[in-house]
Amino acid sequence: MTGILAVQGAFAEHAHILDLLSENYVLIRKKQDIPQNLDRLILVGGESTVQSKLIYELDLFQILRDKISENMPVLGTCAGLILLAQEIRDQNQTCFGTLPVCVKRNAYGRQLGSFSHTGHIGEIQNFPMRFIRAPYIEKILDPEVRILNLTDQKITAVQYQNQIGIAFHPELTDDLRIHQLFLNL
Ligand code: GLN
Numbered sequence: 001m002t003g004i005l006a007v008q009g010a011f012a013e014h015a016h017i018l019d020l021l022s023e024n025y026v027l028i029r030k031k032q033d034i035p036q037n038l039d040r041l042i043l044v045g046g047e048s049t050v051q052s053k054l055i056y057e058l059d060l061f062q063i064l065r066d067k068i069s070e071n072m073p074v075l076g077t078c079a080g081l082i083l084l085a086q087e088i089r090d091q092n093q094t095c096f097g098t099l100p101v102c103v104k105r106n107a108y109g110r111q112l113g114s115f116s117h118t119g120h121i122g123e124i125q126n127f128p129m130r131f132i133r134a135p136y137i138e139k140i141l142d143p144e145v146r147i148l149n150l151t152d153q154k155i156t157a158v159q160y161q162n163q164i165g166i167a168f169h170p171e172l173t174d175d176l177r178i179h180q181l182f183l184n185l
Contacts, residue, residue, distance in 0.1 A: 002040040002183075003028045005064075007054040009046020009079055013171035017179050031059050040073050040183070043080030045132065045169050048105070051079055052095040061095075068098045071162045073185035075178075081165040082135055089138055099163050100142035107136045107154070107167075121157050121166075122148040124177045129156070129168040136167050 002018065004011045006027035018025045025042075026035055041064065043051075055061050068074050068084075076084040076099070083095040087102035106113070113133040121127045129151070137155035140147070148157035148164075156167040162185060170178040 001026060001035045001037045002042065003034065003038050004042045005044060005051070005055075005060075005080075007058065007060075008050050009044045010077075010169065010171055011042075011044045013169075014042050014044055014077075014179075017171050017176060021176055021179060021183065023179075023183060028060070029058075031063070034060075034063060038067065038072070040185075041068070041075070042182075043074065043076040043083050044171070045078030045080060048079035048082035048095070051083060052093070055083070055095060065096050065098065068096055068163065073162045073182065074098075074164070075182040076163070076165045077169055077171065078132065078134055078167060081137075081167055084163055084165050085137075086141055087139070099158070099160055099165050100140070100145055101137045101155075101158060101160075101165065102139040102141060103135045103167075104138045105135045106133050107138075108134055117151055119149050119151055119156075121178060122146075122159070122181070124181065127170070127177065128173045128175055130172050131156075131168045132172075134167045137165070 002025040084099035085103040
């Protein structure tokens with residue numbers, strides 16, 4: 001069963017994409033929502049500091065981190081990428097820290113916070129990429145991390161084993177291919 005972390009942010013948009021793909025899911029708002037058979041997780045865009053705080057307060061941290069470490073497929077978009085990152089530039093506190101990259105938050109500057117671009121994401125050609133106060137990946141910390149997209153020399157999408165981290169918002173487009181890629185992991 002796919003879980004969508006739904007404590008804050010763009011969970012409804014991801015749920016909509018899974019509806020279009022006829023994929024069952026649960027919205028995880030508290031520990032009791034986590035099903036026994038959770039085998040996939042989406043970490044959504046929003047505000048990573050708020051989400052991180054709630055993940056600890058709602059006692060979701062250990063169970064979700066253990067599952068990610070045990071190779072459960074996870075898709076982190078925007079704030080979700082920040083939650084996965086092993087390092088966050090200029091910030092001591094990380095959340096799950098399972099993805100060996102260093103991210104820079106609000107990396108495109110607050111004024112130019114929103115923009116669109118079309119690019120290739122791994123084998124996916126011409127994907128509409130929407131950025132909103134987006135981070136980018138400043139550094140790869142393990143040679144096994146595969147870069148899926150470079151935009152203006154900035155890394156915006158990676159895959160490392162079971163984890164896909166994306167700086168932009170595939171859930172805000174009607175293109176289902178990144179979710180399909182994730183569901184096929
Ligand atoms: N800048 C936000 C953060 O640091 C992420 C933005 C987003 O998810 N759209 O949490």
